[in-house]
Amino acid sequence: TLNHIIVYIAHLGGTFIIHGIAKELKFNSFACNIAALYFFISPAMLGTVLGIDSPNQAYSSFWGLLSIFAYLRVSRPYNLILWLACAMIGTLAKENAIVFVVIPQIIAFAFKRITLSQALKDTVWAIIAVVVYFSARKMLTTDVVYINDEYFENTFARKFKNVCVFLGMTWLPLDFVS
Secondary structure, three states, rough: HHHHHHHHHHHHHHHHHHHHHHHOOOOOHHHHHHHHHHHHHHHHHHHHOOOOOOOHHHHHHHHHHHHHHHHOOOOOHHHHHHHHHHHHHHHHOOOOHHHHHHHHHHHHHHHHHHHHHHHHHHHHHHHHHHHHHHHHHHHHOOOOOOOOOOEEEEEOOHHHHHHHHHHHHHHHOOOOOO
16 A cells, blocks of 8 residues: 555656646646646556556656756756756666656757757766766676566567557556556
């Protein structure tokens, strides 16, 4: 029960952050509410919330969304510090949050909040953060590491399955077991 509460708190926080991001991007109230509602009840997110083993995914998402909000909302140079700190905390929760070192610049540029040159400068900072992260990870990794070959399978069938899972989890109430 405590695990579900912990996950739900992260999910609820993410929902408020989505609303804040939409508001920051000048969406009208109806659009902000729809974005937050869709995030709150989307099948993939509910799979995370209802899964007993998913605090890492919920907090990875929470910190990643918070990094976008910080990048868009906070004035320079503090937004860079908060953005990268939140993205790295999310990455420590689950490594797929590392995409949040790139997503905020794309969103800000797409909504004409920054120039292309500013997006590229910020991406250089992101690359530095990623290099530091992977360097630390490499130095802290022991020699005895079991790597499942499943993660290195690169066949057409695997790619097709991944696309189907992506589409299924986005639009249908499926989980990985299904």
